[in-house]
Amino acid sequence: MSRVLRNLFYCVLVACAPAGLAAPISSSHPAETRNQFYMIGHAHIDPVWRWTKDEGFAEVLATFRSALDRMKTYPDVAMVVSSAQFYEWVLQADPQMFAEIQQRVQEGRWNLVSGWWVESDANCPGGESHVRQGLYGQHFFLKHFGRTATIGFAPDTFGHPWSLPQILCKQGLDCYFYLRPELNEKPDLPAPVFQWQGQDGSRLLTFSIIEAYTAKEGDIESRLQSSNQRFKTFLPKAHQLAVFYGVGNHGGGPTIATIEEIESLKRDAYPTIRFSSLETYVNDFRKQQIDVPTVNEELQHHARGCYSACSQVKLWNRTAETNLLVAEKAASLASLYCRAPYPAETLRTAWKKVLFNQFHDILAGSSIEQAYEDSRNDYGYSSSVAREVLTYALNALTSQVATLDARYPASTPFLVFNPCSWPVQAPIEIEMQRLDRRIAPTLRDAKGEPIPYQQLPTAAVKVNSRIRLVFQADLPPLGYQVFRLDFAKAADVSATKRVIASTSCLENDWVRISFDTLKGTISSYFDKKSGRELLTGPAGCGVVLNDWDDTWGHRIVSYDQEIGRFGNADIRLVEPGPERGRIIINSRFGSSTLAQEFSLSAHSSEMTCRVTLDWKEKARVFQLSFPTALKDGQLTYSIPYGFIQRPMSGEEEPGGNWLDLSGKDGKGAFGLALINNFACGYQVKQGDMRITVLHSTAWSHHNPEVVHPTDHVRWMEQGLHEFTYLLMPHDGDWRGACVSQRAIAYLQSPQVLLTTQHEGDWPLMQSLVSFPSEAAGITSIKMAEDEKSLIFRCVEMNGTSCSVPLSLSPASVGSTVDLQPAEIKTIRVPLKPGEPIRTVNLLEQ
Structure with a gap:
């Protein structure tokens, strides 16, 4: 919606407000308001949008340099910047500038906000991606600044799911700032500050950014008036308001002209203006102890076309997320049971590429066409890494299994791994070399019993030296079963036709x-x-x-x-x-x-x-x-x-x-x-x-631009x-x-690995982790960031309370996980014997 229409809507809403609440602030009598205006320096940076990532990289460096220079000249000016990815770029490209930022953070004038790797889309990524955004972002901040962010910050994200408050709270964030949906998009939520209650009951003090997350020269007084009007109309007991200023989208931040305009307004008409950090504003707002309404729902909708724009990036994202989760599970179990090295940094790098491409203008499909060439390559890299990690991990697990069976010397065994924490029955496709081209071999399960299958065309056209088939497999939770094709005995092809x-x-x-x-x-x-x-x-x-x-x-x-x-x-x-x-x-x-x-x-x-x-x-x-x-x-x-x-x-x-x-x-x-x-x-x-x-x-x-047939777009x-x-x-x-x-x-479908006949200590079928529940599941297993424990993410999925025994079968380790409705619980299982299993937050603390 255009600014004209948005302002018209706002005027109508205010006109309908209760009598006595809608009197606007007058620029000729500004002292009538008791409100204090906290001016927050900000540069909304889209690393990708109408430009590609390389330009976004340069945009970050230029914006950070400009902000630091303004802070030298104006000692009261403070700055908020999100996105750990930006700081990593600066650390790698300009260590001296990074040291300046570290100094400003220590002074309290440069606020680390959001705690996420980037300002992600919130609707399309999977839940574990939201967890990793905060995990990697907050760990970067803690490592390089000695502290984590406490303020959630998503000013340009196109909607916020009901599950988000729990995730943010468990990442060490105690409040949240957002812009979209705006008042014209969600008129039933006019209060500019409220307690946002999530699906599990978590509560987060939430601030609606009024009108815009930036303001350039000439816009400041309008922002002051809009903010004052919204608070006076819908939260009149609050007298401390945050207003963001600076050039944004393509970066920029506070300019000399804007800072001077604020100084002029303070001297002339708005004596209650002050430059401030966002942390100071939040702390001062809390001191007012104002009762704010509670909102127990999702914060939607904005830009509904973004749910389906550029469908391929949605597919790339979900594919890469899935591949990484499956690879991590297999690698974690291989590390625990086989002492296989866990590729922590390799997986972390792959995850960061996925997280970067969940930036709201990339995953939402609103960037330029050229940007998706970089996105495709990043997602492809992550999926390729995941596939390689999975292959090594499954080989390590399979090496422990006694696949040698003297009864079936002319057979080829293969392992089918179930990455889910519940039993799975699924059709499995497998292709391999024939040991004998003359017969249709017998397919046997872990007990040696023949099971029916259907032969399929080979991947390459009519290759007689290979065989491809589909069959139904029963798989234990987070475990495996070994099947084999026995070429010494022809299969019974007289099976009843069941389809x-x-x-x-x-x-x-x-x-x-x-x-x-x-x-x-x-x-x-x-x-x-x-x-x-x-x-x-x-x-x-x-x-x-x-x-x-x-x-x-x-x-x-x-x-x-x-x-x-x-x-x-x-x-x-x-x-x-x-x-x-x-x-x-x-x-x-x-x-x-x-x-x-x-x-x-x-x-x-x-x-x-x-x-x-x-x-x-x-x-x-x-x-x-x-x-x-x-x-x-x-x-x-x-x-x-x-x-x-x-x-x-x-x-x-x-x-x-x-x-x-x-x-x-x-x-x-x-x-x-x-x-x-x-x-x-x-x-x-x-x-x-x-x-x-x-x-x-x-x-x-983007509206209001009109595409004409002669534009050749x-x-x-x-x-x-x-x-x-x-x-x-x-x-x-x-x-x-x-x-x-x-x-x-x-x-997270079953994974198949061809193997050989070899000795081992493990049976042909077993569950490696037990977590029996129809209401909950283990959605992620990974090595902890300190590499001293395994992390198990347990999620209640049905909205009911449950207590689920967690046991690692070959390791003889166990505990009970108590889950409340819709709860996300993180369990830390130490690798060192004798240390206790404990519950930690989403930062693994």
């Missing part, structure tokens, strides 16, 4: 899923056990809508102007069973094509889909629609380390990798969960669950997009169905 697959239907013992062969959509999802139809219309349908706003979607509440749908389909049967049926549906819209590969296992009611979209449309939105029978159901979204229930309003909403609709009919309670590997934006109305896959504006287009999202999703029907509600655990397992 019926054709071009119009996929069916097993649980469900029958029918497809419309003309539209290329799911026409029916029938639960055979309950006799219930789950859909009310064509599902998996590609819907095209008008993308009439800018990249940010500043004026978007929902994408609701439908233009058309993909159709003119052709369907091909790819896998007829018996373990898995798979069909590919190709459909078209305009110049774009959509290929959906639907797969149904013999062992589950879930259906997975791999999507390949070749997008050629401009100024259009692409959604996938799933109209369910749950028009009156309860809608639940995942958020970073939490969940939230929202109404089915049809508005564009942020979410993690799952959402669920649960309800009841005459046959009982049931639901349908939609899980995916990339999306952050969703719309749900009258039971129709939609993933907003992408929207294709011109790159980094480049458009976002053009070309190939690949992603996956899963439909999960269930009885009962999402809690009883363990949807949150299933969504994690969907991302």
Whole structure:
């Protein structure tokens, strides 16, 4: 919204305020106010936005130099700067400047704020990424400045999830400053200061930055008046106000002209102005002991288009996050049980690249096209590192297992590792060299029992020397099972056909899923056990809508102007069973094509889909629609380390990798969960669950600028997009169905490692860590930053209290973890025998 419209909205809101509260401050009679104005020097720095990272690097150095020079000239001026990444750049590029900053920090004139690696997007990253932002940021500050930040600071972040207060509190932050959503975007929250209560009950004193996080020459008096008006209208007992000044976005900070203007206003009309640090302001505000309202909800919405802008960066981020978490778990267990070296610095560097690219203008998709070349490379680096770490760790673990079995000399063993803290049943694909090309080998589990499988085409076309197959594996929590292909005995191929697959239907013992062969959509999802139809219309349908706003979607509440749908389909049967049926549906819209590969296992009611979209449309939105029978159901979204229930309003909403609709009919309670590997934006109305896959504006287009046909701009999202999703029907509600655990397992899938026959002390199947719970899970295992303990992140996922025994089976170490609803608890397990297991905060302290 433009500043004119925002100010008009504010004037209307103030005019509607209770009588006696809306009298504005007059610049001709400024002494009428008792308010004290704390002028906070600030330079909002976007290291990437309408420029790339190399320019952002130079911007940081120039801004820091300018701020230090101003502080020399004006001894009362103080400065706040967030983002540990910026300080690391300065440390590496200009150690002398860094020493000057250290001196100013010690003086209290340069405030370290946020404690995070960068000012991250808060909606799209996973919960563990928010933890690592603070862990690495605060540890950097502690190492180089002897202290950590106490003030959370996210002035330009586009929304704040309900789970955030707990995370910030457990990172040593005792208050929070934010700007967005502004008053015009969230008019039900007019108080400029409030206690923000998180999902778990954590409370954080929170300050709404009024109007802007910067002010240049000529803007100062306007900022004073806006701040005074907001406080006088909605928090009249508070008389201490913070106003941020300085040049921002491309850096800059306090200028001589702005400082002189503030000095002039202080001498002339505003004697209560003072230059101040932000820490001084917060401390003085607390001394007032004012009762402020409590807000027990998420702080949304701003720029709803950013939930789906540049969908590829969302996929890169979620992929890299997942890869690092799985690699860390395996490396931690290999270090604990096998004394394998833990690559702490390697993983830390990889994480920092992920965290940097979670900066709000990168992950939100609002930067220029060239910036995503750097982002792609950074994410690729992190995923590559994670893969290498995982391979070494799994080899170390596998070396302990007795894979040698004299009964099966002509066999190839392979280990399947489950990175989740609960048992997992999942289809496993494996390809290897054939020891004998003449027969179909027998697949055996850890007990030596034959298990059914389905042979698949090899990755390279028709390579007879190799074999590829899919089978169902039962895996212990945070453990493994060793399987083997026995080439000495041919498999029994007379297995009962448990999946019926054709071009119009996929069916097993649980469900029958029918497809419309003309539209290329799911026409029916029938639960055979309950006799219930789950859909009310064509599902998996590609819907095209008008993308009439800018990249940010500043004026978007929902994408609701439908233009058309993909159709003119052709369907091909790819896998007829018996373990898995798979069909590919190709459909078209305009110049774009959509290929959906639907797969149904013999062992589950879930259906997975791999999507390949070749997008050629401009100024259009692409959604996938799933109209369910749950028009009156309860809608639940995942958020970073939490969940939230929202109404089915049809508005564009942020979410993690799952959402669920649960309800009841005459046959009982049931639901349908939609899980995916990339999306952050969703719309749900009258039971129709939609993933907003992408929207294709011109790159980094911001209102009020208008894009004309003659401008020859480049458009976002053009070309190939690949992603996956899963439909999960269930009885009962999402809690009883363990949807949150299933969504994690969907991302952190079992890992396969081919091995050899060798001796070892470990059995062919075991759990390495036990944490039995349907309501909680171990989401992360890592080496502590001091490398003296392992860190276990335990998260309650269902909103219920629970006590869960934690035991490390081969190490004979155990403890009980008590979790309150939605609690994130960090457990420190010392590597040195005899030292106690204890609970620490998110900084591992």
